[in-house]
Amino acid sequence: MAKIDLDKMLAKVKATQWSLADIDWDAPGADRITDEQWPRLKEFMADLMWIEHVGARAFAAMAKKAPTDTLRELYSYFHAEEQRHANAEMALMKRWGMLDGDELPEPNINLRLVIEWLDRYSDEMPVYVLGTVVPMLEIALDGALCKFLLDTVDDPVCHQAFEKINDDESRHLGVGFTVMEMQGHGATYTRMVTMAARLMDPRLILGIASYFPLLNKMRDNVVAMGLSEEKLYECMGKFEKIGGRTEDGRRNPWFQIIKLHSRWVVNRDNRLYHTPVDAIVKVTSYIPRRALPAVPSWVRELTYRPTA
Amino acid sequence: MSNPSRPKTPGRRKRHPSATVLIVGAGFAGLGTAIRLQQAGIRDIVILERAADVGGTWRDNQYPGAACDIPSNLYSYSFDQNPDWSRSFSGSTEIFEYIKAMVERFDLAQYIRFNQNVTDLAYDDQHGLWRASTESGEQFSARAAVMAHGPLSNPSYPDIAGIDRYQGHKIHSAAWDHDYDFRGKKVGVIGTGASAIQIIPELVKDAQKLTVFQRTPAWVMPRPDFETPQWQKQLFRRLPASQSALRKGLYLAHESMALAVIWDSPVTRLAERLGRWHLRHQVRDRWLRRQLTPDYRIGCKRILVSNDYYPALQQPNCKLITWPIARLCENGIRTVEGIEHQFDCIVFATGFDVSHSGTPFPVRGSGGRLLSEDWQRGAQAYKSVNVAGYPNLFLTFGPNSGPGHNSVLVYMESQIDYIVRGVKTILNRNLKSLAVRDSAQQAYNDGIQKRLARTNWNSGCKSWYLTEDGFNATMYPGFASQYARQMKELDLRDYVLTPP
Numbered sequence: 001m002a003k004i005d006l007d008k009m010l011a012k013v014k015a016t017q018w019s020l021a022d023i024d025w026d027a028p029g030a031d032r033i034t035d036e037q038w039p040r041l042k043e044f045m046a047d048l049m050w051i052e053h054v055g056a057r058a059f060a061a062m063a064k065k066a067p068t069d070t071l072r073e074l075y076s077y078f079h080a081e082e083q084r085h086a087n088a089e090m091a092l093m094k095r096w097g098m099l100d101g102d103e104l105p106e107p108n109i110n111l112r113l114v115i116e117w118l119d120r121y122s123d124e125m126p127v128y129v130l131g132t133v134v135p136m137l138e139i140a141l142d143g144a145l146c147k148f149l150l151d152t153v154d155d156p157v158c159h160q161a162f163e164k165i166n167d168d169e170s171r172h173l174g175v176g177f178t179v180m181e182m183q184g185h186g187a188t189y190t191r192m193v194t195m196a197a198r199l200m201d202p203r204l205i206l207g208i209a210s211y212f213p214l215l216n217k218m219r220d221n222v223v224a225m226g227l228s229e230e231k232l233y234e235c236m237g238k239f240e241k242i243g244g245r246t247e248d249g250r251r252n253p254w255f256q257i258i259k260l261h262s263r264w265v266v267n268r269d270n271r272l273y274h275t276p277v278d279a280i281v282k283v284t285s286y287i288p289r290r291a292l293p294a295v296p297s298w299v300r301e302l303t304y305r306p307t308a
Numbered sequence: 309m310s311n312p313s314r315p316k317t318p319g320r321r322k323r324h325p326s327a328t329v330l331i332v333g334a335g336f337a338g339l340g341t342a343i344r345l346q347q348a349g350i351r352d353i354v355i356l357e358r359a360a361d362v363g364g365t366w367r368d369n370q371y372p373g374a375a376c377d378i379p380s381n382l383y384s385y386s387f388d389q390n391p392d393w394s395r396s397f398s399g400s401t402e403i404f405e406y407i408k409a410m411v412e413r414f415d416l417a418q419y420i421r422f423n424q425n426v427t428d429l430a431y432d433d434q435h436g437l438w439r440a441s442t443e444s445g446e447q448f449s450a451r452a453a454v455m456a457h458g459p460l461s462n463p464s465y466p467d468i469a470g471i472d473r474y475q476g477h478k479i480h481s482a483a484w485d486h487d488y489d490f491r492g493k494k495v496g497v498i499g500t501g502a503s504a505i506q507i508i509p510e511l512v513k514d515a516q517k518l519t520v521f522q523r524t525p526a527w528v529m530p531r532p533d534f535e536t537p538q539w540q541k542q543l544f545r546r547l548p549a550s551q552s553a554l555r556k557g558l559y560l561a562h563e564s565m566a567l568a569v570i571w572d573s574p575v576t577r578l579a580e581r582l583g584r585w586h587l588r589h590q591v592r593d594r595w596l597r598r599q600l601t602p603d604y605r606i607g608c609k610r611i612l613v614s615n616d617y618y619p620a621l622q623q624p625n626c627k628l629i630t631w632p633i634a635r636l637c638e639n640g641i642r643t644v645e646g647i648e649h650q651f652d653c654i655v656f657a658t659g660f661d662v663s664h665s666g667t668p669f670p671v672r673g674s675g676g677r678l679l680s681e682d683w684q685r686g687a688q689a690y691k692s693v694n695v696a697g698y699p700n701l702f703l704t705f706g707p708n709s710g711p712g713h714n715s716v717l718v719y720m721e722s723q724i725d726y727i728v729r730g731v732k733t734i735l736n737r738n739l740k741s742l743a744v745r746d747s748a749q750q751a752y753n754d755g756i757q758k759r760l761a762r763t764n765w766n767s768g769c770k771s772w773y774l775t776e777d778g779f780n781a782t783m784y785p786g787f788a789s790q791y792a793r794q795m796k797e798l799d800l801r802d803y804v805l806t807p808p
Binding site: 014017018019020021064069073076077080081083084087088119123296297298301303305306307308 | 519593594595596598603631632634635639640642643644645646647648649650770
């Protein structure tokens with residue numbers, strides 16, 4: 001992936017917009033979901049939709065902090081595009097009879113905690129922290145989950161929707177990795193000191209505390225759905241490969257830290273990491289929903305309806 | 309058979325006898341200039357108005373809720389105060405009535421030629437006359453010309469893909485369709501600027517569903533609007549000095565706001581706090597508050613005042629959309645989150661086509677030079693009123709005369725009095741032309757641009773004050789009193805005076 005011209009990318013993003021109305025959600029093929037697939041797919045789609053939505057919120061935060069007008073606008077578009085993906089996935093759920101009336105599917109508790117953190121603190125986070133985490137989430141979770149979905153689901157409408165979604169995602173990643181390289185450009189010492197200062201920010205520590213168990217939880221979910229763990233790790237490996245392809249990219253301390261973390265996640269023998277994080281996943285699963293604050297109102301923006 | 313609406317060829321134009329002063333536009337600026345000229349004993353005036361009525365922007369902007377965001381006692385001429393303003397911030401109908409009454413009080417109708425849309429304004433070097441050709445095929449000429457067409461006179465539609473494909477009803481805030489019934493309709497409003505925040509609280513009362521599309525949130529401040537008590541009107545009528553004193557007080561209060569609006573100072577932070585307090589006070593939902601929180605320094609764009617905009621957005625039938633617009637389609641607006649928002653009517657509250665470099669019609673100066681060409685790299689003038697190469701031509705609301713913190717009419721009065729001095733100089737000295745020196749204009753603008761670099765307007769946000777390249781040809785970087793002081797004197801050393 002070559003470093004991209006962000007202005008050209010913005011023009012391309014604007015020129016390649018699509019809407020839910022471009023897809024015929026009632027076209028034949030919905031019956032290709034087998035009875036056996038249906039319950040697992042329902043959970044899977046709910047998770048996927050929420051991950052898109054989490055990505056959307058992160059892009060919203062990045063749009064506020066972006067260092068240039070072009071990046072600011074790109075992130076505003078990506079925010080909306082992630083929302084579009086979540087809407088399209090919800091429309092697929094509707095098509096497959098997975099929605100209970102107009103009710104939004106519930107996110108799992110770890111996603112719920114990440115949503116809570118994003119809503120409270122993401123706007124305060126430096127753009128480069130989110131700018132490194134988001135490509136990781138996109139490439140690992142989104143990438144792995146989408147691939148799994150397309151490998152196992154035979155519905156042509158699903159393929160049509162994901163062709164569009166994947167085109168968008170490849171642009172998000174292109175920009176994501178370019179920005180990571182931009183961050184790596186400059187004096188190493190200064191960057192390290194800045195990063196160390198950021199790492200001591202309690203808000204960021206809280207973010208890390210919700211991000212770690214999310215990855216392990218998603219790994220468990222993915223395995224439960226029948227996707228091999230290795231496929232998820234392959235996708236995480238891509239982050240390391242693409243993010244570290246240039247010197248600037250490698251010099252980005254946030255890339256190094258996320259890379260290190262992804263190695264811990266991938267290495268199941270690393271008990272020092274997995275035992276406490278898996279324990280947190282378990283503990284968090286006992287948090288009663290009513291103990292959490294009300295979902296932020298941006299969550300209610302989701303819709304499966306192509307028109308309003 | 310000839311077509312009556314077809315413009316006549318220049319050779320066949322109906323020529324009117326030359327006047328002393330020709331004014332383009334019968335809005336606040338044009339009429340104010342006529343009044344002051346008249347008071348200075350100059351009565352040989354022609355005012356060319358493109359519409360069939362006076363009032364300019366206040367004639368055109370009659371959308372529901374239209375009002376001024378400067379107190380009426382300051383948004384009126386000091387030489388024609390109105391003791392009867394019904395509210396502290398009057399509505400557009402009342403302002404329009406004030407302008408019409410001004411025409412009657414000062415007997416201005418005799419000067420106005422309605423339905424005369426100027427298509428060309430050219431200086432005749434040989435005779436020292438400005439000649440205006442109009443769409444109706446007539447030609448008017450005068451020794452001096454005043455361009456008072458106003459910067460906010462042509463409605464602007466946004467550059468959105470598919471804007472012509474939309475099949476529903478379209479209304480622009482500056483050309484309101486008063487016959488359209490909004491009751492029970494699904495209505496979209498594009499824009500959240502000065503007009504939009506006045507329209508939205510009104511439309512939400514009637515529309516079945518109102519969807520507001522916002523690109524950039526503005527700073528919205530509380531609006532100290534109240535009905536004028538009867539005793540105050542009586543006091544102003546019996547003791548006009550009391551109204552002048554209030555006007556002075558309002559003027560000084562607004563002058564102090566320059567510290568917050570024009571430059572980045574501790575007062576700017578206070579103003580931002582007030583704006584955030586107003587938002588927090590009126591909007592409970594955290595996400596909606598985030599959507600409505602500006603991410604630029606206060607003052608960089610126009611500051612809005614409203615008490616009912618935020619509450620309107622929270623009505624059950626109203627929804628704020630901050631997703632970027634992808635395009636317009638047959639039935640409505642498609643936004644980037646993939647949803648097609650369908651409407652019976654779309655209201656474009658997208659402001660005006662502000663020309664930073666061009667002119668509304670070709671203006672040809674000495675030797676046939678074109679003003680739009682001279683202004684290609686950004687409009688420039690001397691003290692915002694005169695332009696080198698265009699003798700005997702005067703501008704109102706010319707380059708770098710816009711205020712961000714005070715009444716535009718305060719600035720206008722200074723310009724008008726300067727113009728009257730200029731015209732009187734031409735007449736008293738019996739000059740063929742009074743032409744500002746290029747060097748004086750250059751020196752003036754160098755100073756202005758240097759000062760502008762330190763203002764909030766040039767702090768990085770995009771606004772109609774700036775050209776695409778970020779050149780500020782709109783605002784005056786200082787207090788209104790500073791502006792008034794520079795306009796007090798017509799320094800003839802900066803002009804070339806040519807006898808007949």
